[in-house]
Amino acid sequence: MTMKKTKEELTSLFNMYYEIETSEEKFAFARENLFLGKKALSKSFDLITNKEEKLDFIEEYIENSTLRSTTYTENTNQKTSFKNEFVIAFTDNLEKLAFELNVSNAELRVITYILKRMEFGNLISLKQNAIAEKIGMKTANMSVIFKKLKQKKILIEDEDKNLYMNANIFAKGLNHKMKKEKRDSLNRSKISTDIISQSF
Numbered sequence: 630m631t632m633k634k635t636k637e638e639l640t641s642l643f644n645m646y647y648e649i650e651t652s653e654e655k656f657a658f659a660r661e662n663l664f665l666g667k668k669a670l671s672k673s674f675d676l677i678t679n680k681e682e683k684l685d686f687i688e689e690y691i692e693n694s695t696l697r698s699t700t701y702t703e704n705t706n707q708k709t710s711f712k713n714e715f716v717i718a719f720t721d722n723l724e725k726l727a728f729e730l731n732v733s734n735a736e737l738r739v740i741t742y743i744l745k746r747m748e749f750g751n752l753i754s755l756k757q758n759a760i761a762e763k764i765g766m767k768t769a770n771m772s773v774i775f776k777k778l779k780q781k782k783i784l785i786e787d788e789d790k791n792l793y794m795n796a797n798i799f800a801k802g803l804n805h806k807m808k809k810e811k812r813d814s815l816n817r818s819k820i821s822t823d824i825i826s827q828s829f
Contacts, residue, residue, distance in 0.1 A: 643691050652680050659687045688808055692749050716744050719828040722798045729824050730781045738764055739774050740783065743794060749802035750814030753784070753792040782822050793818030797828040 642662050649655045664671045670690065677683045693714075726732055732740070742764055747753045761771040778784040785793045794801075796819040802811060821827045 639694055643694075646687070646691070652684060655687065656683060659690075663687065663690060689749070692802060692807060692811075714745065717800045719798060719800075722825050722828060725824050726783065726798055730783065732781075732783070735766070735770070736774050736778060736783075738766075739771070739778070740794075744799055744801075747794055747801055748811075748814075749807055750811035751793045751796050751799070751801055751818040752814050753794060782820050782825055785818050785820050787817055791817075795820055795825065797821055797825050800828075 646655060646658055646663070649658055659674065660671065664674060674683065674686055677686055739760060742760055743753055743755065746755060757771045757775055758768045760766075761768045766774075775784065779786060783795055783798065785795050787793070793814070796815050800815060802815065807815070819827070819829075
């Protein structure tokens with residue numbers, strides 16, 4: 630039976646991974662160290678044929694593991710683990726979302742669905758019609774909601790038509806823990822307005 634690695638052991642492994650220069654060596658290291666004893670992860674990894682996608686898979690695993698790593702509550706030394714996915718919510722702007730941007734229940738349902746499924750760095754790779762189908766809403770209504778969320782700057786669209794959740798309200802991933810591509814994505818999604826203030 631594989632013993633669960635401590636936070637310090639995982640950190641050491643992740644640091645070793647980022648010091649490796651070639652893709653093939655990174656793949657071998659991931660199989661022998663990061664995915665050891667994790668059959669489902671190993672199988673999913675081996676099914677990927679594209680090198681860049683393999684590297685993305687490993688780094689997504691590292692990001693997830695970092696976010697879920699064990700922390701200790703102050704003064705108690707009691708172990709606390711994050712077992713579910715989470716995003717960071719900035720409470721000042723969250724309050725404004727509720728009271729000043731007048732977000733409707735339907736808009737809130739869409740925001741909540743997106744938050745759970747958006748990528749690290751806040752990139753949204755979801756189709757409007759797919760969201761509509763999943764939450765039981767008409768596609769035409771979904772189109773109206775997306776338009777309103779963009780107008781309120783809750784959803785941000787860049788010049789290349791990439792869509793993001795505004796990182797000044799919600800952020801998925803810790804800026805200093807993500808690879809450059811994800812950090813750039815998070816920074817592109819960080820838009821302030823007369824209502825939404827700069828969070829970081």
